[in-house]
Amino acid sequence: MARSHPSPSAAPVRFAGRDLGCVRGDRAIFAGLDFDLVAGGALVLSGPNGSGKSSLLRVLASLLPPAAGRLSWDGADVAEDPEAHRARLHYQGHHEALKPELTAVENLSFWAGLEGKLADAAPHALERFGLGDLADQPVRLLSAGQRRRLSLSRILASPAPLWLLDEPSVGLDARSVRTLEAEIEAHRAAGGMVVLATHQPLALSAVQELTVADFPPAPVTADDDPWAGALW
Numbered sequence: 001m002a003r004s005h006p007s008p009s010a011a012p013v014r015f016a017g018r019d020l021g022c023v024r025g026d027r028a029i030f031a032g033l034d035f036d037l038v039a040g041g042a043l044v045l046s047g048p049n050g051s052g053k054s055s056l057l058r059v060l061a062s063l064l065p066p067a068a069g070r071l072s073w074d075g076a077d078v079a080e081d082p083e084a085h086r087a088r089l090h091y092q093g094h095h096e097a098l099k100p101e102l103t104a105v106e107n108l109s110f111w112a113g114l115e116g117k118l119a120d121a122a123p124h125a126l127e128r129f130g131l132g133d134l135a136d137q138p139v140r141l142l143s144a145g146q147r148r149r150l151s152l153s154r155i156l157a158s159p160a161p162l163w164l165l166d167e168p169s170v171g172l173d174a175r176s177v178r179t180l181e182a183e184i185e186a187h188r189a190a191g192g193m194v195v196l197a198t199h200q201p202l203a204l205s206a207v208q209e210l211t212v213a214d215f216p217p218a219p220v221t222a223d224d225d226p227w228a229g230a231l232w
């Protein structure tokens with residue numbers, strides 16, 4: 001539908017956005033943006049720096065209210081219960097938000113607790129990203145790439161049907177990128193969905209693409225602008 005270039009599917013839409021607009025500070029960032037995601041779907045956001053990919057992810061995570069438009073989950077308006085929406089997703093932003101004095105495994109438990117979830121899969125999650133031997137290491141002693149892997153382990157430590165990932169492969173070594181791709185595909189195969197912004201293409205099957213720069217806010221026209229035609 002619209003300009004998000006979806007793959008054809010007869011499955012019911014789970015997560016959708018209609019006519020979404022975003023304002024940050026006093027600047028309109030994008031407008032009129034639509035997307036549909038079905039179970040197992042993946043939406044890859046592209047666009048140049050500053051086009052609004054991170055802003056859109058924050059809107060989808062109910063961390064930033066849309067300036068216009070509507071998000072729905074199974075047909076229900078997300079705005080009616082933003083907390084329920086946040087409980088069904090994992091949001092991975094640019095910042096890792098790890099507690100440096102806690103160990104790797106304690107960080108996963110801490111985050112799961114904050115989200116009202118159990119980090120039952122924490123040992124598996126650490127193993128998947130090659131951090132099994134570092135589970136009891138304070139995070140302040142981890143390298144930048146290890147912290148990034150720990151941050152991604154958080155997503156695997158507790159289940160959530162929707163993953164929102166902002167540049168998830170930045171700082172990862174090649175092996176960890178392959179792990180990330182495999183985990184995203186496994187999540188989708190189990191009916192999960194992912195929306196991700198990335199400048200580094202990931203090997204994922206049947207993704208929908210959405211170029212955020214294709215949805216600029218409407219320029220002010222002479223009809224809208226009371227100062228248009230002024231002579232100074």
Ligand SMILES: Nc1ncnc2c1ncn2[C@@H]1O[C@H](COP(=O)(O)OP(=O)(O)OP(=O)(O)O)[C@@H](O)[C@H]1O
Nearest residue numbers: 024025026029047048049050051052053054055056
């Ligand atoms: N907290 C904020 N307050 C005001 N403006 C902001 C804020 N955060 C971002 N912006 C502006 O919103 C616009 C979109 O930023 P955003 O981070 O969403 O872009 P992006 O497409 O993710 O960029 P990049 O590819 O560099 O990560 C930019 O012009 C940016 O300056």
